[in-house]
């Protein structure tokens with residue numbers, strides 16, 4: 001899927017479909033919105049930008065950490081072969097699963113748990129998208145990234161984070177590049193703010 005097709009699909013998605021509270025009426029605004037449990041659906045322009053930076057390909061196996069509403073998951077699943085998505089809040093995951101099934105996706109695999117540790121069973125992944133802010137780069141995610149793979153992850157304190165693009169080189173090392181400044185909810189879990197910092 002090229003850039004134009006991605007944008008066409010992005011604009012065809014009705015964000016209100018991913019929101020089931022009284023914030024629905026604000027779905028057209030380019031802003032994050034509460035989805036319950038202290039979590040948010042991300043700002044649409046940032047979802048598109050992060051997807052472009054991740055650059056999944058049609059044969060990519062993608063790991064997503066932080067399913068939330070499932071909005072970002074839909075874009076990833078449209079662009080790639082398989083998406084493994086992990087969410088720590090069971091109620092959010094259940095709703096996202098129903099929405100994504102209604103959109104006829106059959107290439108998404110769901111897990112409730114601590115995504116800061118990745119999903120070892122299906123590793124390595126060609127692409128990893130993290131949509132919550134980590135304190136440090138989670139070691140397990142780095143080790144589950146394939147050679148030549150790309151990971152997009154916000155790293156930094158709760159108020160403002162560096163959006164980092166992490167690439168795994170042929171010798172298994174990593175290169176990191178800061179591609180923007182963002183503000184995400186905290187990544188929890190072993191490599192999240194409550195586990196490590």
Ligand code: SAM
Pocket residue numbers: 039040041042047065066067068069070071072073086087088089092113114115116131132184185186187188189190192
């Ligand atoms: N991309 C989502 C969307 O489009 O709706 C928004 C994700 S929201 C900003 C971040 C999500 O990460 C929340 O749903 C939160 O529960 C989840 N999260 C935080 N820490 C997590 C962890 N350790 N494992 C899995 N999910 C986690």
